[in-house]
Amino acid sequence: MIPPPFEYLSPNQLSEAISLLQKHGEDAKILAGGHSLIPAMKLRFALPEYLIDIGGIEGMDYLREEGGQLRIGAMTRESSLEDSELISKKYPLLLDTVKMIADPQVRNMATVGGNLAHGDPANDHPATMIALRASVFAEGPNGSREIRIDDFFPDFFTTALDTNEILTEIRISSPPPKSGGAYLKIERKVGDYATAAVACQLNLNTSGSIEQIGIGLTNVGPTPIRATSAENLLRGKSPSDDLIKEAGLLAAGDSDPSDDLRGSAEYKKDLLCELTQRAIRISIERSERSG
Amino acid sequence: MSKHTVTIEINGSSFTREVDSRLLLVHFIREDLQMTGTHIGCDTTHCGACTVLMDGRSIKSCTLFTIQANGKSLTTIEGLESGGKLHPLQEGFHEEHGLQCGFCTPGMIMRAVELLGKNPNPTEDEIRTGISGNLCRCTGYVNIVKSVQYAAEKMKAEVA
Numbered sequence: 001m002i003p004p005p006f007e008y009l010s011p012n013q014l015s016e017a018i019s020l021l022q023k024h025g026e027d028a029k030i031l032a033g034g035h036s037l038i039p040a041m042k043l044r045f046a047l048p049e050y051l052i053d054i055g056g057i058e059g060m061d062y063l064r065e066e067g068g069q070l071r072i073g074a075m076t077r078e079s080s081l082e083d084s085e086l087i088s089k090k091y092p093l094l095l096d097t098v099k100m101i102a103d104p105q106v107r108n109m110a111t112v113g114g115n116l117a118h119g120d121p122a123n124d125h126p127a128t129m130i131a132l133r134a135s136v137f138a139e140g141p142n143g144s145r146e147i148r149i150d151d152f153f154p155d156f157f158t159t160a161l162d163t164n165e166i167l168t169e170i171r172i173s174s175p176p177p178k179s180g181g182a183y184l185k186i187e188r189k190v191g192d193y194a195t196a197a198v199a200c201q202l203n204l205n206t207s208g209s210i211e212q213i214g215i216g217l218t219n220v221g222p223t224p225i226r227a228t229s230a231e232n233l234l235r236g237k238s239p240s241d242d243l244i245k246e247a248g249l250l251a252a253g254d255s256d257p258s259d260d261l262r263g264s265a266e267y268k269k270d271l272l273c274e275l276t277q278r279a280i281r282i283s284i285e286r287s288e289r290s291g
Numbered sequence: 292m293s294k295h296t297v298t299i300e301i302n303g304s305s306f307t308r309e310v311d312s313r314l315l316l317v318h319f320i321r322e323d324l325q326m327t328g329t330h331i332g333c334d335t336t337h338c339g340a341c342t343v344l345m346d347g348r349s350i351k352s353c354t355l356f357t358i359q360a361n362g363k364s365l366t367t368i369e370g371l372e373s374g375g376k377l378h379p380l381q382e383g384f385h386e387e388h389g390l391q392c393g394f395c396t397p398g399m400i401m402r403a404v405e406l407l408g409k410n411p412n413p414t415e416d417e418i419r420t421g422i423s424g425n426l427c428r429c430t431g432y433v434n435i436v437k438s439v440q441y442a443a444e445k446m447k448a449e450v451a
Binding site: 055079 | 311312315342349355402405
């Protein structure tokens, strides 16, 4: 399938890319890794007149800890997360997630920023970032602004980005001691979207109770979902089998899946209940093992 | 539609051409350059038959505009043998009967080049995960895994 014709623009500076967005407005799309956009163009789901390729702008592909935060440049490839020692040592939730995104070749091109900016509730990073309580930074004509992840996905395939803004960075607070996380995803085959998936991140206090917890749900509603009632149940509590089971039921209750080829809404809720419990258990085990 | 001049290095030779912005890399390789070793299978980023290396990393050339490869260095299946000698992976697929119809083979081999480059001693599980973005519709995965294992052994012996 040959994508529809478009005008290709390749700015060298972020400011130039923003000017181009201002000039072309809704007719333009940002091209990052292109692994959601190009397939969508082939299928005529996306018909941009202008593609602004930000792949040539230097300094948007990085991964580092700074000032108590993990900073991920928007153009960081998924495979860079997979290969990073820092990620495998300190951010097990992110490592779990990248391994479940598409396949190795796709991860060599696909970007973390693109995975979020596409606004697809079936993508994997949104739930991960919800669990990690990330912040997204966007740059526009009036400078940079911070958007909390909970405000970033207001509606189906919609993000809080203005038409002339570019997602530049994702920031995540470095986890405190005794932290752990996990991402559990059921997919029909490699490269498929999740039938359902759960991201969990938590930390334990000195007496073994759950101090902070984040739970994000993938592809079980029109937007990525925070399982607020499950989080509230567990926060401050010493985890027990009964409590974890109840959290699974509450997470399923927080979701809003629909029937599709991947299964019925009822089946997906059952899956969520089970996956949430497993994600919490693995997160606790990892927290106990961490320094 | 916009036209752009690109210069791309493929298998050590530099090619400069004028291309449409929407020309996919796989069409550039197969049609403009007549290098038909790289295949088009699903054309939807799933099957991996179009896999090539760009700056050493395996990518699916059906999901990249040619213009995005401007200034980059590519390797295709045609670039693997040197001086009439097969690459260990090519030899492995021959020795271990790693192909039936052969359609997926160039993509499988190009993917495995990066895999063995990063991990010279992969377990069977790591090989299977490593080629999870490549589909063989003859479903000859057992021999494909053996072929990659053959190449891993051979490459280790060559280094030693």
